[in-house]
Amino acid sequence: MNQLRIGLIGAGGIAGAHIAGWQQLGAHVSVYSRSGAAALVEQYGIDDVGSLEALLEVSDMVGILTPTPSHYGYAMAAFAAGKDVICEKPLAETFERAAVMANTALAAGVRLFPAHVVRFFPDYELAKEQLDSGAVGVPAALELSRAGAAPAAGSWFFDEARGGGIVRDQMIHDLDQASCLAGDVTRVYAEQDPPSVDGILPRPVTAQVELTHQNGAISQLLGEWGPDTLRFSTSLRVEGPDGIISFASPRNAGGIEDEQPSENGIAGYLPELDVADSPYTRQNAEFAAARTSGKPSRVSPAEGVIAVALAEAAAESIRCGHAVDFSNEAVLALLHSAI
DSSP: OOOOEEEEEOOSTTHHHHHHHHHHTTOEEEEEOSSSHHHHHHHHOOEEOSSHHHHHHTOSEEEEOSOGGGHHHHHHHHHHTTOEEEEESSSOSSHHHHHHHHHHHHHHTOOEEEEOGGGGSHHHHHHHHHHHTTSSOSOOEEEEEEEEEOOOTTSGGGBTTTTOHHHHHTTHHHHHHHHHHHOOEEEEEEEEESOOBTTBOOSSEEEEEEEEETTSOEEEEEEEEEOTTOOOEEEEEEEETTEEEEEEEOOSSSOSOOSSOOTTSOTTTOOSOOGGGOHHHHHHHHHHHHHHHOOOOSSOHHHHHHHHHHHHHHHHHHHHSSOEEOOHHHHHTTOSOOO
16 A cells, blocks of 8 residues: 655644544655644654645645645645645635635645544544434534634734634634534624724633524533733533433543643644553544545545634624624535535
8 A cells, every 4th residue: 555645834833733643553654844844854753845835746635734724725736736634623714615625625625624623632523422322312402612812913813804713713713613513604793802993803712602403402612811920721521311411621531632742643633642642643544434435534625614604603792792694504505515
């Protein structure tokens, strides 16, 4: 069997987790980045490629790890070159652009894999399995939280036109989880404190999002970009007529996430685990297998598009001060295929 050749675009903090995972899977890794690649080359022994065109030439599959505004352009170039793509969340700045990415991949006969890695964290996987098995019945109320130190002051994350702010960048994980666990959404209400000024978020900042699902369930989401001393944490609680599923991190054993840097991870994203157990390793392994088999992956392009659309609806609610209607069908109507 030929060795899988992975080309990564971007050398930011998340790159190390992807590289370590791909190397664990036996792939050959190359990287193209406008800055920061030298440190990764030295640490991991990967190839540094000098241009996007060169990276596409030496890769079977491309991972886009760059800031959100660049995802669309890099993905379209990769599709034009006939390459499958794993794209970090969110897929794009708007759900319309994300839909174009999904449609272009389909037309080109290649795969687009949205990297919603929280789907691969053990406790979230277990919650999904328990719900699917009917362990607590149809979910009626969900609470999801995600908090950690804010990104560096002045970075693109705080620019609503570029990063999309806390909702699209951080809380999109829990928007995706709520949609995955409780189903289609019909109404979105959101608040942010303090408010943005001229399209720039304050630091620190919190946001709350309430989702009304088609089945009547209500999801309450809380996100926080806090002070530098704030320890990273997440929680999930699902109430059904037959019981409750809940967890909170960080935990001492088998925890989900921790703010401490690890040898094979990055601050705020990975627990202190062997790289073989990393959610990034398992995510990329599943995507690589789906690429080979042609079978659907755990996270479909349509779900990646819907997550961006939910984030946009929340942002609109924050702007207008009231709830906004949401339609999964309207989003999916933009797609040539929901697979």
